[in-house]
Amino acid sequence: xxxxxxxxxxxxxxxxxxxxxxxxxxxxxxxxxxxxxxxxxxxxxxxxxxxxxxxxxxxxxxxxxxxxxxxxxxxxxxxxxxxxxxxxxxxxxxxxxxxxxxxxxxxxxxxxxxxxxxxxxxxxxxxxxxxxxxxxxxxxxxxxxxxxxxxxxxxxxxxxxxxxxxxxxxxxxxxxxxxxxxxxxxxxxxxxxxxxxxxxxxxxxxxxxxxxxxxxxxxxxxxxxxxxxxxxxxxxxxxxxxxxxxxxxxxxxxxxxxxxxxxxxxxxxxxxxxxxxxxxxxxxxxxxxxxxxxxxxxxxxxxxxxxxxxxxxxxxxxxxxxxxxxxxxxxxxxxxxxxxx
Amino acid sequence: xxxxxxxxxxxxxxxxxxxxxxxxxxxxxxxxxxxxxxxxxxxxxxxxxxxxxxxxxxxxxxxxxxxxxxxxxxxxxxxxxxxxxxxxxxxxxxxxxxxxxxxxxxxxxxxxxxxxxxxxxxxxxxxxxxxxxxxxxxxxxxxxxxxxxxxxxxxxxxxxxxxxxxxxxxxxxxxxxxxxxxxxxxxxxxxxxxxxxxxxxxxxxxxxxxxxxxxxxxxxxxxxxxxxxxxxxxxxxxxxxxxxxxxxxxxxxxxxxxxxxxxxxxxxxxxxxxxxxxxxxxxxxxxxxxxxxxxxxxxxxxxxxxxxxxxxxxxxxxxxxxxxxxxxxxxxxxxx
Numbered sequence: 147x148x149x150x151x152x153x154x155x156x157x158x159x160x161x162x163x164x165x166x167x168x169x170x171x172x173x174x175x176x177x178x179x180x181x182x183x184x185x186x187x188x189x190x191x192x193x194x195x196x197x198x199x200x201x202x203x204x205x206x207x208x209x210x211x212x213x214x215x216x217x218x219x220x221x222x223x224x225x226x227x228x229x230x231x232x233x234x235x236x237x238x239x240x241x242x243x244x245x246x247x248x249x250x251x252x253x254x255x256x257x258x259x260x261x262x263x264x265x266x267x268x269x270x271x272x273x274x275x276x277x278x279x280x281x282x283x284x285x286x287x288x289x290x291x292x293x294x295x296x297x298x299x300x301x302x303x304x305x306x307x308x309x310x311x312x313x314x315x316x317x318x319x320x321x322x323x324x325x326x327x328x329x330x331x332x333x334x335x336x337x338x339x340x341x342x343x344x345x346x347x348x349x350x351x352x353x354x355x356x357x358x359x360x361x362x363x364x365x366x367x368x369x370x371x372x373x374x375x376x377x378x379x380x381x382x383x384x385x386x387x388x389x390x391x392x393x394x395x396x397x398x399x400x401x402x403x404x405x406x407x408x409x410x411x412x413x414x415x416x417x418x419x420x421x422x423x424x425x426x427x428x429x430x431x432x433x434x435x436x437x438x439x440x441x442x443x444x445x446x447x448x449x450x451x452x453x454x455x456x457x458x459x460x461x462x463x464x465x466x467x468x469x470x471x472x473x474x475x476x477x478x479x480x481x482x483x484x485x486x487x
Numbered sequence: 488x489x490x491x492x493x494x495x496x497x498x499x500x501x502x503x504x505x506x507x508x509x510x511x512x513x514x515x516x517x518x519x520x521x522x523x524x525x526x527x528x529x530x531x532x533x534x535x536x537x538x539x540x541x542x543x544x545x546x547x548x549x550x551x552x553x554x555x556x557x558x559x560x561x562x563x564x565x566x567x568x569x570x571x572x573x574x575x576x577x578x579x580x581x582x583x584x585x586x587x588x589x590x591x592x593x594x595x596x597x598x599x600x601x602x603x604x605x606x607x608x609x610x611x612x613x614x615x616x617x618x619x620x621x622x623x624x625x626x627x628x629x630x631x632x633x634x635x636x637x638x639x640x641x642x643x644x645x646x647x648x649x650x651x652x653x654x655x656x657x658x659x660x661x662x663x664x665x666x667x668x669x670x671x672x673x674x675x676x677x678x679x680x681x682x683x684x685x686x687x688x689x690x691x692x693x694x695x696x697x698x699x700x701x702x703x704x705x706x707x708x709x710x711x712x713x714x715x716x717x718x719x720x721x722x723x724x725x726x727x728x729x730x731x732x733x734x735x736x737x738x739x740x741x742x743x744x745x746x747x748x749x750x751x752x753x754x755x756x757x758x759x760x761x762x763x764x765x766x767x768x769x770x771x772x773x774x775x776x777x778x779x780x781x782x783x784x785x786x787x788x789x790x791x792x793x794x795x796x797x798x799x800x801x802x803x804x805x806x807x808x809x810x811x812x813x814x815x816x817x818x819x820x821x822x823x
Contacts, residue, residue, distance in 0.1 A: 171709075172709050172711065176709060176711040176712060179711050179715075180609065180710075180711055182601055183601050183602070183604050183605035183608075183609050184605060184609065186598055186601040186602045186605060187601075187602050187605035187606065187609075187610060187614070187618055189598075190598075190602055190618060190621060190622065190625070190681070190685070191617065191618060191621050193625070193678060194621045194624050194625050195621075197625075197628065197632075197636060198624075200636065200640065201632065201636070251517065251521075254514055254517050255514075255517060255518055255521055257514060258514040258515060258517065258518045259518070262511055262514060262515065264515075268515070268518060268519060268522070269518075271522045272518045272519070272521055272522045274806075274807075275521055275522045275524075275525040275526070276521065277806050277810075278525055278802070278803050278806045279521075279525055280806075281732065281735045281736070281739075281802045281803070281805065281806045282528075282739070282799060282802050282803075283738070283739025283740070283741065283772055283798050283799075283802060284739070284741070285739065285741040285772050285775050285776055285779075285795070285798075286532065286739070286775075286795045286798050286799045286802070287528075288779075289532060289775070289782075289791070289792060289795040290528045290531065290532055290795075292782060293531050293532070293535060293792075294531075309783070354500075356503050356504060356506065356507035357507055357510075357511070358506055358507040358510035358511070359503070359507075361510075382627050385629065386627070386628070386629025386630065386631070386632075387629070388629070388630065388631045388741075388742040388776075389741050389742060389776055392776060392779050393779050393782070421629055421631045421742075424631045424632070424635055425631055425634070425742065425746070428631075428634065428635050428638055428639070428746060429638050429639070429746075430634070430638060430745060430746040436639055439635055439639075440635070440639075443631070443632050443635050446629060446631075446632060447628065447629075447632055450627045450628060450629060451624065451627075453627065454620070454623060454624055454627045457623075458620060458623070
């Protein structure tokens with residue numbers, strides 16, 4: 147029993163050897179289930195291809211070069227409602243802020259959970275907290291964010307209002323987007339560090355290096371691809387989010403700067419992102435021009451696909467076994483209850 | 488080394504040890520900060536929501552009255568006769584969340600189990616190399632794009648092809664039916680939670696010890712029987728955990744549901760038979776999203792935070808439930 151328990155961790159599971167007998171000799175019900183599995187697997191691909199193809203056809207039909215350079219304008223006439231220059235810039239700013247905040251914090255938390263994890267009770271609590279954070283709906287994160295950033299002492303992040311602070315700006319949205327991306331980065335870092343064999347750490351200690359030096363110069367460089375994968379996944383989550391943008395970015399069509407300082411003014415100002423622009427132009431929003439919505443959705447989907455390809459590229463072949471492909475979005479399950487020893 | 492860092496025989500080492508301690512303390516403080524932030528989040532959202540709960544008591548979760556009217560009253564500030572301004576009955580929203588989530592999760596559970604079996608057992612390596620990135624891609628598509636496809640492609644199609652005029656007439660005095668309804672919402676929600684479920688299930692199936700499956704094969708069971716009797720039975724707790732986590736994701740979905748679940752906060756009635764699946768619903772998260780412009784109005788914002796608090800507490804409990812569901816697997820020594 148003991149060897150059984152140890153074996154799955156020691157060697158990555160292998161597929162069963164190819165069967166000598168075909169499916170044709172199986173009982174009817176088994177054969178039906180076998181084909182059902184095939185149908186589901188292929189069905190998933192068909193759905194994905196259908197989504198991408200649909201967006202591609204619609205996107206190419208409605209995408210014009212001038213959409214990229216014009217600011218949106220409120221108009222019912224398609225020709226006068228402008229393009230999505232501001233939303234693209236908005237998406238870029240929010241993603242940049244979110245990633246810049248989430249990356250160092252996420253890596254630090256992952257390192258602490260894997261390398262220090264003392265006291266034990268705190269490690270358990272922190273592991274569970276990250277887990278909970280990963281499961282919190284982004285709309286609730288946005289509500290929480292609004293509570294915080296509308297306090298008067300945080301009005302430097304947006305602009306003052308009679309109640310305290312407006313609580314809607316690129317800085318506000320970016321900060322809480324960071325909470326969205328953080329669990330993914332923590333999980334990627336933690337899981338990668340857990341896979342580094344202990345002998346690597348021991349070798350470094352034996353050379354007289356402290357734990358901090360070992361982490362900084364030995365462990366982190368060796369897991370760089372996994373960390374990068376986590377960061378890119380986090381970026382994908384930020385780019386695709388609409389709820390936080392709706393509550394914390396103000397949803398003005400164009401990016402409205404506050405004050406006259408060029409960059410800081412924009413960061414403190416309200417604006418929109420591609421996701422909110424799509425919502426605004428969908429039949430559910432006020433703009434309701436599906437051509438613009440399709441065009442913007444196509445651009446957004448291309449960005450997401452590019453990020454996806456990037457993750458695959460970064461993490462390919464780096465992790466043992468065939469588990470690499472799902473590593474990003476589910477390692478989080480293992481964190482709860484604290485890291486196992 | 489028992490010596491204090493101060494009188495270390497080699498001063499440059501003492502400095503390194505000090506840096507090390509400082510790094511540990513810094514990271515520990517950061518970790519504590521993360522924990523404190525989450526605790527703080529739950530506390531502040533619940534406190535902000537409290538006025539709505541305390542005004543309505545447990546009937547907050549009950550039915551009665553029209554949610555849209557109640558919210559409009561809060562926006563306008565003139566209470567309904569016989570009720571306080573904060574009067575609110577959330578049942579239609581809670582019911583909307585429950586039905587969309589349950590339908591989507593049940594569908595996704597069946598599909599993802601089959602797909603995971605396909606990926607781990609039946610698919611030739613070449614096919615698997617295609618399907619795995621595809622699952623990842625489905626996970627990466629933003630929900631607003633799913634919503635857009637739903638509202639511009641799926642909803643009109645359902646309205647034209649599945650929804651007969653007689654069905655519309657049958658409930659015309661209660662609610663107006665169109666393509667934005669429970670079916671549309673649940674189908675798209677299914678596609679949205681599929682990737683994480685497929686990945687988790689495949690992960691669990693891959694963790695089943697090879698020797699157990701080989702033992703079954705040696706007894707003469709074919710591959711499907713082996714999967715059914717050995718792999719799925721071993722991995723069952725992890726599949727349950729995947730279901731629970733996917734549930735958490737489904738109930739937090741706001742944007743897509745706000746777009747395709749239908750415009751009215753109507754409690755779809757299962758007694759209507761098949762028509763039930765074509766009735767509009769309005770889940771909690773979608774309602775928060777829709778009403779987020781009213782967050783500056785005091786009473787309305789308390790109510791919105793109350794909805795948020797319900798979601799937050801449910802999501803937190805589901806996180807723990809997912810962890811608890813997997814515990815039986817530890818007994819087998821299988822780590823998935």
